[in-house]
Amino acid sequence: MSARRAEPYRIKMVEPIAVTTREYRRQAIREAGYNTFLLRSKDVYIDLLTDSGTSAMSDNQWAGMMLGDEAYAGSRNFFALEQAVQDIYGYPYVVPTHQGRGAEHLISQILIRPGDYIPGNMYFTTTRAHQERAGGTFVDVVIPEAHDPANPHPFKGNVDLAKLQELIDRVGPERIPYLSLAVTVNMAGGQPVSLENMRATYELCKRYGIRVICDATRCAENAYFIKEREPGQAGRSCREILKEMMSYTDGCTMSGKKDALVNIGGFLATREFEVYQKATQLVVLFEGMPSYGGLAGRDMEAMARGIYEMVDDEYLSWRILQVRYLGEQLLQAGVPIVQPVGGHAVFLDARAFLPHVEQATYPAQALAAALYLDSGVRGMERGNVSAGRKPDGSEYFPRLEMVRLTIPRRVYTDRHMDVVADSVISLYRRREEIQGLRMTYEPPTLRFFTARFEPLGGMLSQA
Ligand code: PLI
Numbered sequence: 001m002s003a004r005r006a007e008p009y010r011i012k013m014v015e016p017i018a019v020t021t022r023e024y025r026r027q028a029i030r031e032a033g034y035n036t037f038l039l040r041s042k043d044v045y046i047d048l049l050t051d052s053g054t055s056a057m058s059d060n061q062w063a064g065m066m067l068g069d070e071a072y073a074g075s076r077n078f079f080a081l082e083q084a085v086q087d088i089y090g091y092p093y094v095v096p097t098h099q100g101r102g103a104e105h106l107i108s109q110i111l112i113r114p115g116d117y118i119p120g121n122m123y124f125t126t127t128r129a130h131q132e133r134a135g136g137t138f139v140d141v142v143i144p145e146a147h148d149p150a151n152p153h154p155f156k157g158n159v160d161l162a163k164l165q166e167l168i169d170r171v172g173p174e175r176i177p178y179l180s181l182a183v184t185v186n187m188a189g190g191q192p193v194s195l196e197n198m199r200a201t202y203e204l205c206k207r208y209g210i211r212v213i214c215d216a217t218r219c220a221e222n223a224y225f226i227k228e229r230e231p232g233q234a235g236r237s238c239r240e241i242l243k244e245m246m247s248y249t250d251g252c253t254m255s256g257k258k259d260a261l262v263n264i265g266g267f268l269a270t271r272e273f274e275v276y277q278k279a280t281q282l283v284v285l286f287e288g289m290p291s292y293g294g295l296a297g298r299d300m301e302a303m304a305r306g307i308y309e310m311v312d313d314e315y316l317s318w319r320i321l322q323v324r325y326l327g328e329q330l331l332q333a334g335v336p337i338v339q340p341v342g343g344h345a346v347f348l349d350a351r352a353f354l355p356h357v358e359q360a361t362y363p364a365q366a367l368a369a370a371l372y373l374d375s376g377v378r379g380m381e382r383g384n385v386s387a388g389r390k391p392d393g394s395e396y397f398p399r400l401e402m403v404r405l406t407i408p409r410r411v412y413t414d415r416h417m418d419v420v421a422d423s424v425i426s427l428y429r430r431r432e433e434i435q436g437l438r439m440t441y442e443p444p445t446l447r448f449f450t451a452r453f454e455p456l457g458g459m460l461s462q463a
Helices: 022-031 059-065 076-088 098-113 127-134 161-171 197-207 220-227 238-247 273-286 297-310 313-332 364-377 414-429
Strands: 093-095 117-120 136-141 178-182 211-215 251-255 266-269 343-351 380-382 402-406 437-441 452-455
Touching: 022 364, 059 297, 076 093, 076 238, 076 266, 076 297, 093 098, 098 127, 098 211, 098 251, 098 266, 098 273, 117 127, 117 161, 127 136, 127 178, 127 414, 136 251, 161 197, 161 343, 161 364, 197 211, 220 238, 238 313, 266 273, 273 343, 313 343, 313 414, 364 402, 364 414, 364 437, 364 452
Parallel strands: 117 136, 117 178, 178 211, 211 251
Antiparallel strands: 093 266, 251 266, 343 402, 380 402, 437 452
16 A cells, blocks of 8 residues: 555546636736635636635535425424434534524524623634624633744644633623634634543533533544544544534534535534524524524535534545645745644745735735735635724734635645645745735625725736
């Protein structure tokens, strides 16, 4: 057997992608206001904007799509989904939602009262927005290593128990309806949480009657890191590890569009009947009946099947190693990236990449635009633009100013990763040619999706 690894699947259907000229891309990124979210997909060569909803489904999932039971109530696909969540996560109660933020909306409205505090191991955009909308204040309790791109801590997503304790002492446990625990932590670079930290966090929360609600969006990838890195875990399956992880939580929100390998779908799951009952009351207003939650029966079937596929050890190993394969090529060339390489993406450290560009002129946004111009590779800004503004109107200026190169699951080959690496490395060698941007349009919330910019000079402004 060769020591080299290859994809643990073969290709049954192909989708052509556009190879364009630099001039074409210059026009396209200008029309998109230098915001990669506003590019048209048809103009993108390798699309690393997100791993959300971009997975390739398996033949087994597509076969399940044909078994869609589109009954308005009691669809058999709902029961398949419920069974999958019970088997793999261990929660008794499940409410489907159209995607992860639908579940975030439900849990935030059910549990948060105005004036509450919601600690979390780093914010995620939609999660925090729903918490704030319900009147809560998000408090970051991730370990400090998570904010340092070069720190090699193996579990950079861990909760800082001292910070959590300090918050409990300061505001009182009655003002903390739950701790929001993301596995893995997207904004830190796809960094995992250890089993030991999950257990300790749960124990601390239980002492004060505080719930732990997991953001399980990339929980299977987190389980793989535990298997790989945590002492005593190597001999267990990711499926077993995941079940134990979830046993240290009271419920979860899940975007099926990531680890569960579907193009649309999500759910809220809980161990508490009362929370479940409130969710069934709310879901009918915002998503649909509790037995479909805004999804077609066929979507629920595909997600049910994806949940079993996502914990396959062979698949998970290949998945994580493909992301690492890209990251290691960049590291060897001296390109500053978040380390260790996370589960779903390679994050370019735009501040270290472009030290001459001030954070107020959005270095990560400029770097993402330059990468598209260079090779048609689309990444995503995850820095000052994504962080938005504080309630007082000032910018957050987060320590992490990054471009995320997010790898869709089962979509691209390692050869695509080589092309991406070549382009990033060549830009790094010409980094002085990249200058910052000025924002010309800013929407009031989640501005990164639709903000527009113009270049302040450098390669982006050349005719
Ligand atoms: O995009 P949704 O609504 O299915 O899921 C929202 C969501 C919740 N938590 C986390 C950690 C996410 O990463 C997340 C969505 N992430 C997107 C869209 C991304 O591109 O990372």
